[in-house]
Amino acid sequence: MTSSAEPRRITVLYFAALREQSGKEREERLTHAADAAALYAELAAEYGWDLPQSRLRAAVNHTFCPWQQTLQNGDTVAFIPPIAGG
Numbered sequence: 759m760t761s762s763a764e765p766r767r768i769t770v771l772y773f774a775a776l777r778e779q780s781g782k783e784r785e786e787r788l789t790h791a792a793d794a795a796a797l798y799a800e801l802a803a804e805y806g807w808d809l810p811q812s813r814l815r816a817a818v819n820h821t822f823c824p825w826q827q828t829l830q831n832g833d834t835v836a837f838i839p840p841i842a843g844g
Contacts, residue, residue: 795825
């Protein structure tokens with residue numbers, strides 16, 4: 759399942775490269791995406807992200823989750839890319 763009939767109000771948090779590419783730290787948005795994977799695909803298309811899901815971790819309400827995690831109205835979603843450093 760990738761979309762739903764009723765839109766959900768979701769808070770999205772952006773980190774590292776995704777923050778730079780979107781130009782935002784966070785945003786509130788209405789979405790028909792039913793799960794984290796569909797929301798990432800929606801955002802990637804909007805912001806031109808090229809990081810594949812396999813290189814990211816998804817978190818819903820501050821807990822890492824599978825990409826198929828169902829989204830609920832009021833959820834906070836974060837997509838966390840790899841961070842280089844030493």
